[in-house]
Amino acid sequence: MRRLNLLEETRFERVPVSVFPGMQAASKEVAKRIDILIRQKAAEGKNAVLGLATGATPIMLYDELVRLHKEEGLSFKNVVIFNLDEYFPIEASSAQSYKVFMQKHLFDHVDININNVLIPDGMIRKEDVALFSIGYEAKIIASGGLDLQILGIGRTGHIGFNEPGSAPNSGTRLVSLDELTRSDAARDFGGKANVPLKAITMGIGTILAARKIILMAWSEKKAEIVKKAIEGEISAEIPATYLQLSNSVEFVLDNDAASLLTRYNTPWLVKDCNWDDQLIRKAVIWLAQLLQKPILKLTEDDYNSHGMAQLATAKGPVYDINIQVFNKLQYTITGWPGGKPGADDSKRPERALPVKKSVIIFSPHPDDDVISMGGTFIRLADQNHDVHVAYQTSGNTAVWDDDTLRYMEFAIDFAKSQGHSTHQLEALYEKMWQFFQTKQPNQADLAEIRTIKGLIRKGEATAGARFVGLPEFCIQFMDLPFYDRAKNQKLVSYEDDILQTMELLQAIRPHQVFAAGDFADPHGTHKVCFDIILQALTRLNDTEEWIKDCWLWLYRGAWHEFEIHEIEMAVPLSPDEVMRKRLAIFKHQSQKDIPVFPGDDAREFWVRAEHRTGETARIYNQLGLAEYEAIEAFVRFKF
Known part of the structure; x- marks a missing residue:
C-alpha cells in the first residue's frame, strides 16, 4: 500500500528522485555510493x-x-x-x-x-x-x-x-x-x-x-529549473530533460531544491492531505491565483474541479474556508510594523506593548535595508521607535575601480584647495593607478583600496539612514571580519563575527530584529549574515532574560518575495512612502545605474524593489483585499 501511495505522490515525476533534509546529508549519501x-x-x-x-x-x-x-x-x-x-x-x-x-x-x-x-x-x-x-x-x-x-x-x-x-x-x-x-x-x-x-x-x-547518472541540486535558486527538468516534457530548451531518456539516472536534491515539485508544492493534486491551517491557506490562495478570482468568490465547483475536493469535504462548507483564509490574510496587513499603541493585538502581527520598541535592522550589505524594507524602516522611525541599523559588511567588493580613483582625486583637490600637503595622497593615488593597470579578474584589491571602497559604501549608507530619520549614533558599521577573510581562505571561522553580533544585541536589547531572509543562495553573503545573527540569538537565549521578548522578522531583497501564504506581516506603503524609499535608495550612488554585480536582472535596484513590492500589493488586491501602492512583506522566524 505504501508503495502505491508513493507512486501516486510522484506520478508527475519522470525520473527517480531522492530528497534529503539538506545538501550535507545528500552529499554524504552520494559520496557513500562512490x-x-x-x-x-x-x-x-x-x-x-x-x-x-x-x-x-x-x-x-x-x-x-x-x-x-x-x-x-x-x-x-x-x-x-x-x-x-x-x-x-x-x-x-x-x-x-x-x-x-x-x-x-x-x-x-x-x-x-x-x-x-x-x-x-x-x-x-x-x-x-x-x-x-x-x-x-x-x-x-x-x-x-x-x-x-x-x-x-x-x-x-x-x-x-x-x-x-x-x-x-x-x-x-x-x-x-x-x-x-x-x-x-x-x-x-x-x-x-x-x-x-x-x-x-x-x-x-x-x-x-x-552506466549511472546522478544529478545533484541544492537551494531554492535551483527549484524552478529542477521542476522543469523532472516534471516537464523533453525539450531542447531544457537540456536536463534529456536525462528522462536514461534508465539509470537519479536526481538527488535537498528540500529547498525539491520544493516546487508537485508532491511538495501542491500535494493536494497527488494525495490526500492532513489539512492544517498553513496548508489550507496555501491551497486556497493557490486556487484563487490560478483562477484569478478573489478568495471570497471561490465556489465548491472550483474546489472540486482543481484537486481540492478532499479539503471541501473535510473542512467545508467552502465559503467558511474562504472566510477563514481571507481573514488570516487580512490580519497580516498593518501600518504599524512596531505594533499599534492601545490596540487589540490579538489579530495583529506585532505586539502593542511596549509602545516604544527597541529595533535593530541588520543589513548584510550597506544598501539592503532601504532596498528591501525602506518603507517599513521609514514607518518605524516616523512612529518614534528606538531604531538602529547595523550594516554587517563593508560591501567594498561592489564598488567600481574608477569610482575609487574619482574619490581619491576629490580628496587630493580638496587638500590642495585648503593649502595642505598632498604628497602622501598622490603617492597612494599612483600606487592605486598602477595596481589597476595590471589587476586580474577577481584579484583581491590592495588593503588601501578596500578601505576606500568601504568608506564610499559607508558614506552612502549613512546618507540613506539619515534620510530615513536616524541620528548618527543609531547607525552601526560592523564590518564583520568574515567578509574580507572569505576572499582569501577556504575554511572561514565565524566565531568573532558571532561574538561581535552578540555584543551589539546585548547593548541594544531589541524587541524586534529584522534580518535578510534570502536563502536562495546558501553560499551568499545574506545567508552567512543570517546564520551569524541566528547563532548569536541562540546563544543569548540561554543566558539573557530580555531575549524572550525579542522577535526576529525576516525580509527579502530586490529579487524575490515570500510566497503570499508565507507572509505574516504585510506593511502597506502609500505613493509618498514609495517615493521616500526610492530617494533613500538613490543615496547609494555607487550602486545606481550599473552596479558591479547586478546579477541576471539589468534593472536598477530601486526599480526591482518597486516592482516586487508593487506586485505583492497587486496580488493582495486580486485576492480581494484593499488596493495599495506597494506592500513590504515579512515572515517571523521563531528561533
Whole structure:
C-alpha cells in the first residue's frame, strides 16, 4: 500500500528522485555510493571511471570524499576521472579554471594518479578543438566507459555546458555559453565581461552513455529549473530533460531544491492531505491565483474541479474556508510594523506593548535595508521607535575601480584647495593607478583600496539612514571580519563575527530584529549574515532574560518575495512612502545605474524593489483585499 501511495505522490515525476533534509546529508549519501563503487571495482582488479562536475554544487561531495580517503582508507589509485567541461579559452593555472577547482577541492588531497585525470584543455587552438573532442570521446571509450557521471544543473537547464538547443546525441565539443550562465559565473571572474564566451563540454550523448547518472541540486535558486527538468516534457530548451531518456539516472536534491515539485508544492493534486491551517491557506490562495478570482468568490465547483475536493469535504462548507483564509490574510496587513499603541493585538502581527520598541535592522550589505524594507524602516522611525541599523559588511567588493580613483582625486583637490600637503595622497593615488593597470579578474584589491571602497559604501549608507530619520549614533558599521577573510581562505571561522553580533544585541536589547531572509543562495553573503545573527540569538537565549521578548522578522531583497501564504506581516506603503524609499535608495550612488554585480536582472535596484513590492500589493488586491501602492512583506522566524 505504501508503495502505491508513493507512486501516486510522484506520478508527475519522470525520473527517480531522492530528497534529503539538506545538501550535507545528500552529499554524504552520494559520496557513500562512490566509495562503494571504487572499493568494488578495486576488489575486481578494475578501474572505477568517474565523470565529475564542478561549481558550488559538488563541493561538499568532494569534501566528504577527501574525508573518506583520510579517515576511512578510501584509495583513488584505481580511479580514472573525466571532467565534464572547461571554459575556453582559459589558462590551466587560472584561478577560475576547472583544473584548479578540482585540484583545490579533490585531487590535491587524495592519492589519485594524476595521469588518470583528464580535463578538457582550455588553451588548445580553436582549430584543434574538434580533433581534441574526438580524442576525448575515444579515451572515455578506451577506459571502458563512465561508470558514474556526477552532474549539477544550471539555471538554463544546462548539464555540463550543454546549453538550450543542444542535441540529445551530441558529443564533446566547443559551445557558446548562455548569457544567464555567464551572469551566474560573473562573481568568480570579477565581472561578467571577464567570463569566457565559450567552453568545451562533454555532450549529452556522452553523458547518457554513462552506466549511472546522478544529478545533484541544492537551494531554492535551483527549484524552478529542477521542476522543469523532472516534471516537464523533453525539450531542447531544457537540456536536463534529456536525462528522462536514461534508465539509470537519479536526481538527488535537498528540500529547498525539491520544493516546487508537485508532491511538495501542491500535494493536494497527488494525495490526500492532513489539512492544517498553513496548508489550507496555501491551497486556497493557490486556487484563487490560478483562477484569478478573489478568495471570497471561490465556489465548491472550483474546489472540486482543481484537486481540492478532499479539503471541501473535510473542512467545508467552502465559503467558511474562504472566510477563514481571507481573514488570516487580512490580519497580516498593518501600518504599524512596531505594533499599534492601545490596540487589540490579538489579530495583529506585532505586539502593542511596549509602545516604544527597541529595533535593530541588520543589513548584510550597506544598501539592503532601504532596498528591501525602506518603507517599513521609514514607518518605524516616523512612529518614534528606538531604531538602529547595523550594516554587517563593508560591501567594498561592489564598488567600481574608477569610482575609487574619482574619490581619491576629490580628496587630493580638496587638500590642495585648503593649502595642505598632498604628497602622501598622490603617492597612494599612483600606487592605486598602477595596481589597476595590471589587476586580474577577481584579484583581491590592495588593503588601501578596500578601505576606500568601504568608506564610499559607508558614506552612502549613512546618507540613506539619515534620510530615513536616524541620528548618527543609531547607525552601526560592523564590518564583520568574515567578509574580507572569505576572499582569501577556504575554511572561514565565524566565531568573532558571532561574538561581535552578540555584543551589539546585548547593548541594544531589541524587541524586534529584522534580518535578510534570502536563502536562495546558501553560499551568499545574506545567508552567512543570517546564520551569524541566528547563532548569536541562540546563544543569548540561554543566558539573557530580555531575549524572550525579542522577535526576529525576516525580509527579502530586490529579487524575490515570500510566497503570499508565507507572509505574516504585510506593511502597506502609500505613493509618498514609495517615493521616500526610492530617494533613500538613490543615496547609494555607487550602486545606481550599473552596479558591479547586478546579477541576471539589468534593472536598477530601486526599480526591482518597486516592482516586487508593487506586485505583492497587486496580488493582495486580486485576492480581494484593499488596493495599495506597494506592500513590504515579512515572515517571523521563531528561533
